[in-house]
Structure formats: C-alpha cells, structure tokens
Amino acid sequence: MVFLARQEPFVCEHCGSAVAPLEKGSYRNHCPRCLWSKHVDDIGPGDRASLCGGLMEPVHLDYDGKKGWMVLHRCTVCGKTIPNKTAPDDDMTALSKE
Template sequence: MSFKKNKEDFDCENCGESVVGNGYTNHCPKCLFSKHVDIDPGDRLEGCHGLMSPIQVLAEGDSYILVHKCVKCGFTKRNKMSVTDNIEAAVEIARKIANK
C-alpha cells in the first residue's frame, strides 16, 4: 500500500460542510463521515463511492482512530483523527457504542 497525497477541498455529502483539504484530509471534521473513494490512500481508484459512516472511536497511544464503514458495500477502514475533528461527534459515537 502506497500513500498518494492529494490536496482536495470538498463538500461533505452527509452534512454539507465545506472542507478545506490539506493533503491528508480523509473525512469531514464536523460529522466525521468519509467517502469510499480509495483503494490505496489517496489513489481515488475505488469505484464504490459510498458514504462511510463513523462507527467506532479507538484510543491508540496518544492518538485516536476512527473506524468507518461504507454504507453501500460494507467495507471498513481505520483513519487517524485530526486535531481539527469535532470531538463532540467522536464522543457521541463512543456513547452510542457504550449504550448498545
């Protein structure tokens, strides 16, 4: 797996937030949704293009990882959270899991 840096701005298809990409941006910092567009990070070769719902938040060392699941095909992927991500949205994801 090789990483291809793509600096792209986008409008979130889930919440409509206008997101300014930095080359590493993989999900909306407001609602934490992503889009299933990559086979390898940054390649934009995946044909699914489904929305990826944030389903879990994991703590790994001093970082947090979002787990996304594609609502179209079921593919799951882990992505590191950014300091600009909405922490309240991450807490709500963790709360939903804890209440299951």
C-alpha cells in the same frame, strides 16, 4: 515527474459543510464536523483505488498508542470498514450526537 498530493477543498456529502484541506501535508479524507467519509480508497488511505463511492459512516473511535485517535469508517453501500487517523480539528463528539 512531480508528485502532487491531492489537497483539495470539498463539500461534505453528509452534512454539507465546506471542508478546507489541512496544512503541513496532512491528508484529510473525512469531514471534521460530522466525521463522515467517502469510500474512494481500497487497500489503504489515499490510494483512490475503490470504485464504490459510497458514503462512509463513522462507527467507532479507537486510541492507538502510535497514531493517536483513529476513527473507524463503515461504508453504507458495501459494508467495508477502514480505520483512519483523525485530524487536529475533527469534532470528536460528532459520534455521540446521533
């Protein structure tokens, strides 16, 4: 069996941007323009185990010595918070633009 990572373009449900997948195997799960995400993971990034499907708002940026900048997402439907790694092309200023 061959494992294929899910790297598909998607349209952001918050700002409507067309989002292209990252190269070199990086996993993108949020919009680089507005940083909003979608609640599809339950325990860890990429497990796709959640049935919630709510939009996740970026609420906080945090610097981790090992992983770099992390964005904390909070689900607007169920309130769950999940930390995610930022991508190189993320707009880090999107949080303060509100």
